Amino acid sequence: MTARLHVDLAALTANLDRVRTTVAPAELMLVVKDDAYGHGLDPVVRTAAAAGVNWFGAFDVRTGAAVRAVLGGGPRIFAWIAASRDDLDTAVAARLDLGIGDADLLEELVDAAHAADASVRVHLKIDTGLHRNGVRPEEWPAFVQRAAALQADGAIDVVGVWSHIAEASDAEDDDARAVYESALSEAAAAGIHPSVRHLAASAASFARPEFRYDMVRVGAFCYGIRSAGGPSADELGLAPIGRLEADVVAVGPDSVHVDLGALHGMPSSLSGRAAVGTPAGSRSLHAVGESHSLVQTWPVAAVGDTVTVFGPGAQGEGSSTDLAELIGTIGEEIAVRVSPLVPRVYER
């Protein structure tokens, strides 16, 4: 297999700078779930920490504990999924900040904190309309009152109030923000004054300044993955940090064989729809097989030539989001589908 994912860590640093400049004075939380969107958790978090990023968003406790193991005691690590008491115990031991959006889970966390004789930093989650995790608005006043009582008891330290928005439309996001504002007021009435209010992810962090509050949680933009249907990476001042490549392994009359296919994570639905980068520029992706693909040939095509499936565009390739839009999905899905068996090659 010659397929490899190049990861440009200098581009990551530049994107982090760009995001931080854009959202300032709000702070950046770099979201690193799913092996840093497939780019590799360890090098990404080390690079970000060296660039001064102090908050990491980990999705689950398992990932949060992995970030803590890499970075040690300093940075704040936020996880918002705990599936079991074991997870809660691990979170307490790893000194994670935990997002809690369920009344029963809050009680269970307090048990875990007591068992460890520790105090846990908690970010209470209001459901502003996404209807995944988060406490519904009608249940919120009782939830924050209970949290305030538990905080007085010392088991938890409520440092954050947060939510996820649906990004369905600006108007609906405005409605969600109104719910968030009410939740903040009700929290204040209960005696909870969070120092870290956070609501926005990538798209809103750039386009909607009023959604930034104290911190934004950004994954995609830091990796240079623009929103489907949104402004280009160039317009955003960002560059894709990932570049998926493979070699030509055979040359036919009409097409070349590239040893990268659907089993490596390139969706077969891109067959006949996408273009990829070659030494001669952009060429059609004729077919995607399980282990190989066929790409429209070019003059003097030779075995060993590099074909770029997605990347910053130097060989005429599109971005992961460009490919995603052809098959009705988003760049993040293209990025995280790249097989973990495809080697990551880091460039500094």
Next chain:
Amino acid sequence: MSMPGSGPRSAPVARISRSAITANARAARARGVHSFSPSVFEADAWGHGAVLIREVLAAEGFVPVDAPTTLVLTTGAHAAPDRPQTPVSARELFGLEPGTTPALRLTGTVLSVKDLRAGEGVSYGYLYRASSDTRLALVTGGYAQGIVRALGGAVDVAIAGERHPIIGRVAMDVCVVEIRDAVVQRGDEVLVLGDPAAGEPSLADWVRATGLFPAELITTVGLRSIREEAP
């Protein structure tokens, strides 16, 4: 503390059944097939784990055939009819053909249960809106674990043997299931991929919903979920 590996997990779990692979291999042998192509080990045996597959093939007396000398673009769209001299196919071995038993069983965990009122939307873009009051379960597993984004609104999962649809956009690590008035609680197991012969959600539903190859769908699930060997 629960036993390691036995409790609810924050990521979906893919259990690979040694007995199912063995049964599929024996069914092939009963037809006179006793060889395999090294291609069955591609992508860590399509995400099932090449070590386990090698063990079963060796235990059942299968021998390798030489790799094809000409480069063939396999798409998985048209499996060749089985002939006695044909090596066992990955699809047959892993239980993706009719009449075979799926080797991979994918389960998630209910993270939370909540009410949804008539008119309210679910997940990114509010693609789903409730026509009447209902109830939802948030379940581990999203497109980063191979529950591809196109499955939102297209396939079912099963909880305690009862089918429930995935609604709204599948997110990177979670999806939302409409459970209506079913008795479901945090920590419950959710069957995402099982055995179609038992009436369970299966990969064939995913192929119909996405148009993708069975191989690419199952491979991402096997490589990106928490993988465990089952008896």
